[in-house]
Amino acid sequence: MSSDERRAGVQNGSLDPSSHATNIYDTEDAGGESFDEEDDDAMDFEPLTDESEDAEFFDPTDEADAEFHDADDGLNGVEISFSMNDGEGDEPDGNQTETGTRTITATAPAPRPLVQVTRSQILRLFGQHGLQDLFRTHQTHASGNPPLDDNEDDDGYMARGTRRRRRGQHHASRYPPIPSEAGKRLMASGTFGESGFYEDKLRKRKDRLARRLIYRELAVNQDIPARANKLISQGLIPSSNADTIIHYNARCYSGQFSDDGNFFFCCGQDFKVRMYDTSNPYKWKYYKTADYPYGQWTITDASLSPDNRFLAYSSIRSVVFLAPTDPTLSADPIALDFGYSGQGGRRRQFTGGYSHFGIWSIRFSGDGREVVAGTSDHSVYVYDIEAKQSILRIPGHSDDVNAVCFGDNTSPHILYSGSDDTLIKVWDRRSMGDSREAGVFMGHTEGLTYVDSKGDGRYVLSNGKDQTMKLWDLRKMMSTEKASNIDANRYTTGFDYRFMPYSEADYEPHPYDCSLVTFRGHRVLKTLIRCHFSPPGSTDSRYVYSGSEDGCIYIYNMDATLAGKIDVSRATHHSRPRDDSSMHPHPYYIRGSRSSEAWKTCVRDASWHPSAPVVAATSWNGWDMQTGTCTTHSWNDDADDDEGEPKMGLRVNQLLEEDASLYDHSQHGGRTSQFRSRLRSQRVQPTGDGDDGADGW
Numbered sequence: 001m002s003s004d005e006r007r008a009g010v011q012n013g014s015l016d017p018s019s020h021a022t023n024i025y026d027t028e029d030a031g032g033e034s035f036d037e038e039d040d041d042a043m044d045f046e047p048l049t050d051e052s053e054d055a056e057f058f059d060p061t062d063e064a065d066a067e068f069h070d071a072d073d074g075l076n077g078v079e080i081s082f083s084m085n086d087g088e089g090d091e092p093d094g095n096q097t098e099t100g101t102r103t104i105t106a107t108a109p110a111p112r113p114l115v116q117v118t119r120s121q122i123l124r125l126f127g128q129h130g131l132q133d134l135f136r137t138h139q140t141h142a143s144g145n146p147p148l149d150d151n152e153d154d155d156g157y158m159a160r161g162t163r164r165r166r167r168g169q170h171h172a173s174r175y176p177p178i179p180s181e182a183g184k185r186l187m188a189s190g191t192f193g194e195s196g197f198y199e200d201k202l203r204k205r206k207d208r209l210a211r212r213l214i215y216r217e218l219a220v221n222q223d224i225p226a227r228a229n230k231l232i233s234q235g236l237i238p239s240s241n242a243d244t245i246i247h248y249n250a251r252c253y254s255g256q257f258s259d260d261g262n263f264f265f266c267c268g269q270d271f272k273v274r275m276y277d278t279s280n281p282y283k284w285k286y287y288k289t290a291d292y293p294y295g296q297w298t299i300t301d302a303s304l305s306p307d308n309r310f311l312a313y314s315s316i317r318s319v320v321f322l323a324p325t326d327p328t329l330s331a332d333p334i335a336l337d338f339g340y341s342g343q344g345g346r347r348r349q350f351t352g353g354y355s356h357f358g359i360w361s362i363r364f365s366g367d368g369r370e371v372v373a374g375t376s377d378h379s380v381y382v383y384d385i386e387a388k389q390s391i392l393r394i395p396g397h398s399d400d401v402n403a404v405c406f407g408d409n410t411s412p413h414i415l416y417s418g419s420d421d422t423l424i425k426v427w428d429r430r431s432m433g434d435s436r437e438a439g440v441f442m443g444h445t446e447g448l449t450y451v452d453s454k455g456d457g458r459y460v461l462s463n464g465k466d467q468t469m470k471l472w473d474l475r476k477m478m479s480t481e482k483a484s485n486i487d488a489n490r491y492t493t494g495f496d497y498r499f500m501p502y503s504e505a506d507y508e509p510h511p512y513d514c515s516l517v518t519f520r521g522h523r524v525l526k527t528l529i530r531c532h533f534s535p536p537g538s539t540d541s542r543y544v545y546s547g548s549e550d551g552c553i554y555i556y557n558m559d560a561t562l563a564g565k566i567d568v569s570r571a572t573h574h575s576r577p578r579d580d581s582s583m584h585p586h587p588y589y590i591r592g593s594r595s596s597e598a599w600k601t602c603v604r605d606a607s608w609h610p611s612a613p614v615v616a617a618t619s620w621n622g623w624d625m626q627t628g629t630c631t632t633h634s635w636n637d638d639a640d641d642d643e644g645e646p647k648m649g650l651r652v653n654q655l656l657e658e659d660a661s662l663y664d665h666s667q668h669g670g671r672t673s674q675f676r677s678r679l680r681s682q683r684v685q686p687t688g689d690g691d692d693g694a695d696g697w
Helices: 003-012 027-031 037-042 119-127 130-142 181-189 209-217 225-234 480-484 568-572 671-675
Strands: 079-084 096-099 102-107 244-248 252-257 263-268 272-277 285-291 299-304 310-315 319-324 334-337 359-364 370-375 380-384 389-394 401-408 411-419 424-428 439-441 448-453 459-464 468-473 517-520 531-533 543-546 552-557 562-567 599-608 614-623 628-634 650-652
Touching: 181 517, 209 225, 244 263, 252 299, 252 614, 252 628, 263 299, 263 614, 272 299, 272 310, 310 359, 370 411, 380 411, 411 448, 439 480, 448 531, 459 531, 468 543, 531 599, 543 599, 552 568, 552 599, 562 568, 568 599, 568 614, 568 628
Parallel strands: 244 650, 252 599, 299 359, 359 401, 401 448
Antiparallel strands: 079 102, 096 102, 244 628, 252 263, 263 272, 272 285, 299 310, 310 319, 319 334, 359 370, 370 380, 370 401, 380 389, 401 411, 411 424, 424 439, 448 459, 459 468, 468 517, 531 543, 543 552, 552 562, 599 614, 614 628
16 A cells, blocks of 8 residues: 555544555444435435535445446536636636536537436446546646646546546457466476376366376376376365354454464454464364554564464564464563664664554565565565564665565575565565665556465566456566666556456556466455465465455466356355444444445455365455454365265354354344355366266266
8 A cells, every 4th residue: 555545544544554444434424314325316416515514425435335337428418627716707608506616517519409417427427536536637737736748648647646547448458368378388387287188089078086086096197197196186176165164353364374284373453363273174273362462453464484483473563573383382472673773772662652664564584584574664674583683674665565575485585575666576685785676577557465476486476456466487577777767657547446446447558567477357455465376285386366355266277267266255144143242343443334234255365275175265254344254165076065074164263162153143034044055166167068067077
């Protein structure tokens, strides 16, 4: 998120200071009456004036309850112009409506009859940012700021944070083609899993699991047994059915398995990190809970040391806490002040007061001696745990650094950082005498939300607010000299992903895109949604996957085609009764209108177990998304039910204790039953003419 947006939000007390939460305004507090979108046609609508104090707000981002229209739709034949009137001189002719010092003149062209503008048309005009952006543009010009140059393309943008609609007509050809030819070559190279070595020539169908198992038992194709085993494992994509639903009374922001799969942690907005023993991935055990004292807004990120002994976790402060994972140790966590670099006097004790900056992302180095952090002061910090001080600060971005990671698990020298300035920068600590990056990845047109490394020192994955996920190759990065001559701000709209829906008509391909593959289909809205490479053990690194604002996990092949989708929203719908006492536990929360307090799901993070076909989804999930869940999904060959114990869909609390109150449906009149039906996996069927049914193996 941009620093200007964050500072404005904290001062007003109305915006999410971390850009990780949805802010909903209470129309009852603002205007006295709640706004119901279903009664649009019956409401009395009057244009707002500057003297009006009882303005009612219309939130166009609630996609579940509102339909969005372009500001131009339904207004053909009407021209809207603006003029400044200081109250002197005669009023201009025509049909006019004065709004403070602004005059709106609606005139019809000479060959066309006068067209009356209805209330619904005006409402649509307000609903798609049209008139609001026109007012902002008019005010900017009137205040003395120069307008856009007539020689420049009319897709320009005003000051940072003010978004102007691109007026070009949407064409699907703007997006990279799917399937991607570069992705196909990667799939065939063996770097990202194995390609099927057998295909039915007559019916053009791929082998199912049963056929592959029989061939292995019959010693068919024994010249490549390891390849056959990899094909079996990478085809086990988890189902939408939830094995276990862990409910929390606060939103969940991130959750990851350890590299060996024996440990899992989940970070909540209540400033607690819960740790679990997952040595049996199908039956977790509660481990312990660590607290962040004096946290701000939420725990933003956490990282586990390579030996699983320590967990580092951050908030929107310059201090990272380091807690032991041993459940027998109850000592307080250790504070690591990233603002202390060994200069400027004694190290001060953190008591929750002034903080130099906020931390959005942290990662342990491969040797466990250092922690790298991306911060709100547009910098990357490296902290030496043994020296207890920051040993490197890289002020290399022009906006918040939302994501950082090491390029190689075995070396701490290569760093990646992703920022709201739309750039991913590569840093080589061995050659930073001039404090310049080693290279740049350019191609996103909006800010970055997450960056993940494959761990081989070559491939990088990123999620962007332009609703795309991109794969990068270190060998194809842009040189520093070339990147320094390109203004990245020219290709961004200042899109506010927290409140605005993203229209495909606004997308423009980046002319300097150096990515290998572009994945799209998921939605990166509301919060900093994360993406990952699938693990080499359980999937042979065959896929990439991402959370999504629509409540699903999207799993992609490397050629950008969809391999599968895990629908967390449907699997957890109404999985706990409504409890107003725990609906809004967070002090920063601003209660919304009645229409917004429906059951909603946003999958913020997901983690694939390194050695089992199990995915854990960490979500904002519940009534008005004010609570959270961590759900486990395993491969079950599209079965409707599970013969083992515990049964699928088990609901437990944060301590993994069964809670009977989670099954109380009396408040919903039985409506929940339709959502409790077993869900089949939404695997994307392979292309071909044949029937891939049960008789096909």
